[in-house]
Amino acid sequence: MSVGTEAPRRTRIQQEKRELILEAALEVFSAHGFRGSTIDQIAEAAGMSKPNLLYYFRRKEDIHETLMQRLLDTWLAPLRELDDIGDPLTELRGYIRRKLEMARDFPRESRLFANEILQGAPRIMPLLEGELKTLVDEKASVIKGWMRAGKITRTDPWHLIFSIWATTQHYADFDVQVRAVLGPNRGGEGRFEDAARFLEQLFLDGLKPKT
Amino acid sequence: MSVGTEAPRRTRIQQEKRELILEAALEVFSAHGFRGSTIDQIAEAAGMSKPNLLYYFRRKEDIHETLMQRLLDTWLAPLRELDDIGDPLTELRGYIRRKLEMARDFPRESRLFANEILQGAPRIMPLLEGELKTLVDEKASVIKGWMRAGKITRTDPWHLIFSIWATTQHYADFDVQVRAVLGPNRGGEGRFEDAARFLEQLFLDGLKPKT
């Protein structure tokens, strides 16, 4: 029987095996990119044969597509939480912290996303121009409100969001470089706490000393 | 005759054709990654046949290796220029500006590098732990001196360098996302000037308003 993504009816085994495959595919895709990964690799990581895997996902691209669809929701969750209710600086600090925690706890997801964007986002371009842009525009308005109220320094809200993405995801996407440069001593688990301390200071106070 | 990378003797044609191939390979590799690129693609982009290309570079990996070796030097040039002679804040501002200009003018080089790091830097790991680490450690010392002298706020110099890399290279590596989010109006050529203004303010003053 066909097991397409549009078929809602799933047996227990289908549910389990599909999860197993997606987990394995996340591991493989995030490490080698889409074209650099083979169905055999994913099948082996999932502990099944290639034809068996293809019974659950008809095409390699279906796996990737399912993975990306799920990813985007969880990936944007921290930004969605950015809200108008609290103190602006506290809100932003919380957003930076949450994004950094995601880089620490879900580096494979970050790399999968980075891979897709690096290749020109051929599979998720509509989502970027639609859902993502809408969300960012909305949050940029919130931030603009804070600026008008004098709660934070006036600057470009879009580029502010970009800089938070860039600095936090850097610790997932460029992890090997970060660890190589920090060396064995400072490159251990403590690097994320060091990063958190640094980023908080950077975004709040910048580098210019208070005279 | 063999034309390996260790052969210093090159005819005029060899010099020219090798450059042509490297330029084409940069275009292809940066867009599709190493495994996502084929020799045929590179050969076509260079305007020659596949066997002809393989006459100048014996293996696909030789092209990539030559490209990466050249890249690292030019890529680290801005950091090398960071010097102790000028005013610290001016020096840092200049470094950020130069890095952002490189993201604008050499996005393919940035993406090629990002691709390599994302895949775990399998081909340049020794360079990261050696040359790169040495350079960063050296510049971190310079920055530490500025902090001791009270010229800039005390913080972690390594993570400061990471944040400059992340924020500037973001505009090359995640270009499609930046343009998608900014939309047709603000996503044009002016986005780099907006970014430059924003980053200068972020790194100098942060977000906390001067009361």
Add this chain to the structure above:
DNA sequence: CTAACGTTTGTCCAATCGGTCAAAATTTGC
């Protein structure tokens, strides 16, 4: 002219790839 050298091409090959298919093995519904 021609021999030596550098360059280019067409043809070919083995390996790997994504994907198919029929048959076997297993699970499930009654």
Add this chain to the structure above:
DNA sequence: GCAAATTTTGACCGATTGGACAAACGTTAG
């Protein structure tokens, strides 16, 4: 318990890939 449905497997296929190779093509020095 048994038939139907689902799951798993081994064998296979055509396309693409990186690369080898010898023959042909140019170019130039004597």
